[in-house]
Amino acid sequence: MDRTPEKDGEHVPTGVRSLYILEALARAGTPLTPTDINETLGLPKPTIHRLCKRLEHEGFLEKDLDGRRYLPGKRLRTVARDVLGFNRFLQARQAVLRRLSERVGETCNITLPEEGGMVYLERIETRWPLRVQLPVGSLVPFHCTASGKLYLSSLPPARRENLVRTLDLTAHAPNTITDPEELLTALEAVAQTEIGTDKEEFVEGMVAVAVPILDDSERLVATLAMHGPTQRMSLDDALALIDPLREAASELCGLMPADDADRGHGSAA
CATH class of the missing domain: 3.30.450.40 (GAF domain)
Incomplete structure (x- = not known):
């Protein structure tokens, strides 16, 4: 990701942080661990773990077969498909x-x-x-x-x-x-x-x-x-x-x- 306001000292609302996580995962094109996401975004590790768990609970993320990495969940894929059809x-x-x-x-x-x-x-x-x-x-x-x-x-x-x-x-x-x-x-x-x-x-x-x-x-x-x-x-x-x-x-x-x-x-x- 080219830039996140967090790195520039700006306050980032929780909802926007969640969007950064989803964007990082979409750009990667492969399942990511919370550590991978941290290296990309520079957000605090506890924050990334908490937001990933919440996004998983809501269906936007799901765990890969190894149980460690996250990939897009059904809800996120549905959003992507709907946007794809609307563009x-x-x-x-x-x-x-x-x-x-x-x-x-x-x-x-x-x-x-x-x-x-x-x-x-x-x-x-x-x-x-x-x-x-x-x-x-x-x-x-x-x-x-x-x-x-x-x-x-x-x-x-x-x-x-x-x-x-x-x-x-x-x-x-x-x-x-x-x-x-x-x-x-x-x-x-x-x-x-x-x-x-x-x-x-x-x-x-x-x-x-x-x-x-x-x-x-x-x-x-x-x-x-x-x-x-x-x-x-x-x-x-x-x-x-x-x-x-x-x-x-x-x-x-x-x-x-x-x-x-x-x-x-x-x-x-």
Whole structure:
């Protein structure tokens, strides 16, 4: 953080100190211990411990698997998602989605990682009468969706494995991967191609592909996906449309509030 009034001898209200903690965590992009936060902000250690516990109690922070580090809680991620949908780039993102949907002829969406799965941030439906309808705000699993598998593949290997082993690998369709080892192997392949796929793993009769939307630091902040019924397209057909998806994802990188000009974005767990 460039500057905190605390360091300049100014009084900082408790509420603002809490915001500094949340901002430091969002900028770090990785779970932090209270000591890490202290090194960043220079606030008194007892104050940081007290505020972190309060923020955890209110749902803005939660503990990582090791029980020592904090990461954004469900409430903070919800705020980040709401701000993301409210910002001035909303119409521009929807225009990109609309052009992409018209070009590929299928439903396209943007999803964000959330606790327990991927949440639909924005969506443009195909005009075909036969389609799978999942409205904005829908939460879909990590392990059997193109976007979810792409997100999991973007995590550091150790964190990826830890998360996979905590997931409920429920079978949703004939091809759902329910074995952790098999899923981890599949995710290694996804990490190499940076393309998430779903071949009737989430919904029987549906295929999907997803590509990453990156921030300025090349971190995955969201995913761009398209899906369609197997009556109209195979997975190979969907993969043949990857270039238009990647082009649209590149446009969307500049429309996501991940820089200083749009500080409403927080890292998702």
